[in-house]
Amino acid sequence: MNRQDFRFFHALRVRWVEVDMQKIVFNGHYLMYLDTAVSDYWRALALPYEQSLHGMGGDLFVVKSSLEYKASALYDDLLHIGMRCARIGNSSIVFDGVVFRGDQVLVKGELVYVYADPQTQTSKPVPQALRDILLGFEQGEDVTALQLGSWEALQTLAAPLRTEVFVDEQGVDQALEWDEHDALCIHAVLCNRLGAPVATGRLLPSVNGVAKIGRMAVKRVLRGQRLGDQVLSALMNAARQRGDTEILLHAQCSAEKFYLRQGFRRQGEVFMEANMAHVEMVCAL
Secondary structure (H helix, E strand, C coil), X not given: CXXXXXXXXXXXXXXXXXXXXXXXXXXXXXXXXXXXHHXXXXXXXXXXXXXXXXXXXXXXXXXXXXXXXXXXXECCCEEEEEEEEEEECCCEEEEEEEEEECCEXXXXXXXXXXXXXXXXXXXXXXXXXHHHHHHHHHCCCCCEEEEEECHHHHHHHHHHHHHHHHHHHCCCCHHHHCCCCHHHCEEEEEEECCCCEEEEEEEEEEECCEEEEEEEEECHHHCCCCHHHHHHHHHHHHHHHCCCCEEEEEEEHHHHHHHHHCCCEEEEEEEEECCEEEEEEEEEC
């Protein structure tokens, strides 16, 4: 196997705690590397692992793991762990993993999971929906689908995610979260292939050609997967298509770098909104 055989990679740098006196990675840590990569693989599928698997009535349990050592990783090496779903049986799922340093293969591994009842750990058939997601991803299919529409059309998808992120996670008062603007906005909701919302945002009516984007939310366990990029891009395109010339938004300071990468610039000083530090940002269309 080489790098071209993998769609998904997890990057990591070897830490001091993972090496022996010769600065060589201790052999048992490679299983940890593969397990870490599998966890990130589920995020690449836009699937919150526990919620998604338990929602289908099962969970995955490791029944076999094997490693084949080709060469050693050293302290401070930058490694890329290639991970792929190799095959799916009636109740088993087999993952192939390879630890790469550049193009060099250091370790090959195989992880065999059995899909089973979470309580009894009794095996059961892999659900068709999960088969379709895994095989589709390996064949290059998209793992998400974006919807643009009115609050009436998308409220049942957007509202639970906004409640989860803003009210439950960040402690925003419900009275501040829900306002009269929702009914006037264009809403964007990104869903995974199970139909569950993973990111959302809204575009308010423009004023003198200036549009405002707000309520940008991404499911906590899936952040860092560029899901917010897709929502923001869709809302900016919607603003551009209706003739707006500029986008304005109030970004939480923790998200400022995200918007800078999208071409926004900061203007003004930090201010408080919903008891959190914000900064105003703008972007020309």
